[in-house]
Amino acid sequence: MRPFTRFPLFRKTLLGLTVAAAAMSTTQAGEVEVLHWWTSGGEAQAVGVLKDLVEAEGHSWEDFAVAGGAGDSAMTVLKSRAMSGNPPSAAQINGPEIQEWGELGLLGNLDEVAEQGDWDALLPDVVADMMRYEGNYVAVPVNVHRVNWLWANPQVLEDAGVALPTSWDELFDAGEQLREAGYVPLAHGGQPWQDATVFESLVLSYGGSDFYRQVFVDLDIEAIESDTMIEVLETFKRLRELMDEGMPGRDWNLTTSMVINGDAAMQLMGDWAKGEFSAAGMEAGVDYLCSPVPGTETDFIFNIDSFAMFRVTEPENQEAQQTLARLVLEPEFQAAFNKVKGSIPARPDLDMGEFDSCAQQSLEDFEQARDGDTLVPSMAHRMAMNSDVQGAFFDIITNYFNAASMTAEQAAERLARAASAAG
Structure with a gap:
């Protein structure tokens, strides 16, 4: 697939950045080997932005x-490389990891570049x-993702009269x-992280931000068994009734495609799903709808994509x-990247006028949740707890989720045991 063909304004912006960067580059060429998991259509376009900018400054990017x-x-690959003494120079690592x-x-240490860019402020x-x-x-x-989103195809909803x-x-x-109208009500990919993504939104919806923190950050046994x-x-398992039989093992972007193509009505997924809608040429608020997960309108589960730098000599x-x-x-990259990725910029000082309505709502909700102390880290996306827990x-x-014979009480008890062992 030829990158950026659906983004003419983006190509123009990137070309300008490339020319400017090439003119400014006076440093000796180096190499960054970058480990990441951005491989879907929208994600691959997004990471390609950074690759082009790095190479425009004279350095090489090994993807x-x-x-x-x-x-x-x-x-898993990163741990293997690190144990053998050969980690990449940069890796996508999130949260407590x-x-x-x-x-x-x-x-490595980024204090010098952080001071020059005034990251603290x-x-x-x-x-x-x-x-x-x-x-x-x-x-x-790199960005801030909101996890607790509900996505929908408005034509499917209208056809079914809902x-x-x-x-x-x-x-x-x-x-x-x-179902009666012939659609899959809720598209879902049956993978552990996708199951956890839905589950944590339910925890926030039913318990609120304080309860969410008790469960996933504090590992409070009383809250987990409440x-x-x-x-x-019980609601989590009941959601299976809304899903199709083909969900086991299905990747998230293929699940989003079910909504895009009109096979399914809705999906519970973070805003990286928006990158897939954008890549399909769809317009927010017209061709697809975004709404906070029911019961979480004033709350915000965040996931921050970041690159950690390993020591190089x-x-x-x-x-x-x-x-x-x-x-x-830099502002140019933050704007260009996040428009493609579906997230909002990591720096909140950018003009959001050229972002779509979902992104504008996301930033507004992020700031309100921050001020109202209802901003919570994602358990499903490596932000709330260590990797073992x-x-x-x-x-x-x-x-x-997949065992018909396991009761909610049994699952809560097992979660409590896992939390207790971590303590």
Whole structure:
């Protein structure tokens, strides 16, 4: 596929950046090997933006893409490379895992480029804090994703005679009419991280932001075994009634395509799904709808994509790393990248006038949630807990979702045991 063919304004912007960067480049050429898991259509276009800008400054980009939503496969490859003493120079690492890699003494230092770019003043505290290890910047944020989104095809809803649901009861009622009209009510890909993505939105919806933190950040046993959690788990399994039999193992972007193509009405997924709608030439608010997950209108589950820098010894490769980090937070890249990716910029000072209505709503909701203390880190996307606990939660959530014989009470008890073991 030829990149950026659907984005003429974007091509013009990128061309201007390329010419300017080439004129400014006086440093010795280095190389950055970049590990990431952005391989779907919209994601591949988005990462191509950064690659072109790095190469325009005279450095080379060695792409190390590992397919697999949420990065599980990529992290397995990264651990193997690191254990053999040959990590890439930059890797897509999110949340607490940045701290885990920092503890191993493998990450480089970005304080110089952070000081030059005034990152402390530029970035929201919740973003900046995750980029530091022991007070030093070791990673650079690319964007902020909102996880708790409901996406819908308005033509499918209209054909079935239903409105976009604003509650879980409305969602189940709409599901019956959508089935009768010949549509899959809720598209879903049966992979552990996708199951967890839906599950954490339900936890937020039923319990609110404080309860969410108790469960996923504090690992509070009482909250995990509470009546609220039982209600969450029961609703979670009931959602299977709205899904199709082909969901096991299906990738998230193929699931989004079901909504795009009119085979399914809705999908619960983070705003990276919007990159797929955009890549299909669809317009927000016209060809597809976005709405916060029912019951989470004032809350915001965030996932921050970031690049952590591993220690390199060659001066020219260090310079390439610094260039990569600087380019990531420059306004031109932040705007161009996030329009394609579906997320909002990591820096909140940009003019959102050229972003679509979903992105504008996302930034507004992010700021309101930040001010109202209803901004919560994603468990499903490596922001809330360490990787070992997350892995245990993934196993339990997916096993429960697919096991007809496991009760909500049994699942809650297993989650509590996993949390207790982590303590």
